[in-house]
Amino acid sequence: MSDAYAPPQDALVILHEDAEVLLVDKPAGLLSVPGKGPELADCLLARVQAAFPDALLVHRLDRDTSGVMIFALTPHAQRHLGLQFEKRMTQKTYVARIWGVPTEKTGTVDLPLIVDWPNRPRQMVDLEKGKPAQTDWRVLKDEGDTARVRLHPKTGRSHQLRVHMLALGHPILGDPFYATGPARDFPRLMLHSLELRFKHPQGGRSMKIRAAAPF
Numbered sequence: 590m591s592d593a594y595a596p597p598q599d600a601l602v603i604l605h606e607d608a609e610v611l612l613v614d615k616p617a618g619l620l621s622v623p624g625k626g627p628e629l630a631d632c633l634l635a636r637v638q639a640a641f642p643d644a645l646l647v648h649r650l651d652r653d654t655s656g657v658m659i660f661a662l663t664p665h666a667q668r669h670l671g672l673q674f675e676k677r678m679t680q681k682t683y684v685a686r687i688w689g690v691p692t693e694k695t696g697t698v699d700l701p702l703i704v705d706w707p708n709r710p711r712q713m714v715d716l717e718k719g720k721p722a723q724t725d726w727r728v729l730k731d732e733g734d735t736a737r738v739r740l741h742p743k744t745g746r747s748h749q750l751r752v753h754m755l756a757l758g759h760p761i762l763g764d765p766f767y768a769t770g771p772a773r774d775f776p777r778l779m780l781h782s783l784e785l786r787f788k789h790p791q792g793g794r795s796m797k798i799r800a801a802a803p804f
Contacts, residue, residue: 656782
């Protein structure tokens with residue numbers, strides 16, 4: 590990371606808790622898991638495990654993305670949820686603010702992605718070697734120079750939503766990796782995990798957990 594890591598010190602926001610799963614609202618600027626080095630040890634996983642020692646990681650959000658994250662509270666739940674993510678059985682909804690307003694109101698980005706090795710952790714579109722990646726998008730509000738959009742990733746590639754919006758010509762506001770000029774001049778990455786739908790590991794009932802966007 591090019592900038593100093595100074596994560597927010599907000600109290601843990603619990604969205605749902607039962608015997609098997611825990612869902613929390615991750616603040617922007619906080620790593621999901623520890624980085625390399627003691628200065629990057631503070632992360633959501635560590636904070637969750639301080640309060641819930643049995644908590645186990647299931648998935649991650651980028652440091653600069655906020656919103657719904659789920660943790661397992663038993664090994665069974667971790668396996669069950671892990672398979673749901675692997676088999677794309679979960680449904681994730683994000684909200685973002687982007688630079689400019691798309692001509693169309695809805696669409697799908699279908700562009701394969703690969704790591705941009707000389708510029709890690711940046712990702713890039715690579716039609717020959719990239720891994721498949723699809724994102725459905727819909728404009729929620731025309732804000733003039735910017736727009737609010739709802740994003741549904743069908744795959745879970747690193748930086749997928751950020752690179753796909755850039756490929757559309759509408760980078761996400763405040764993105765330190767992909768936005769430039771006035772699009773970058775925002776206090777945070779305007780990307781939020783709004784909703785997660787999954788099947789509960791105990792009994793398989795469908796659940797939907799939401800966290801309101803802070804922007």
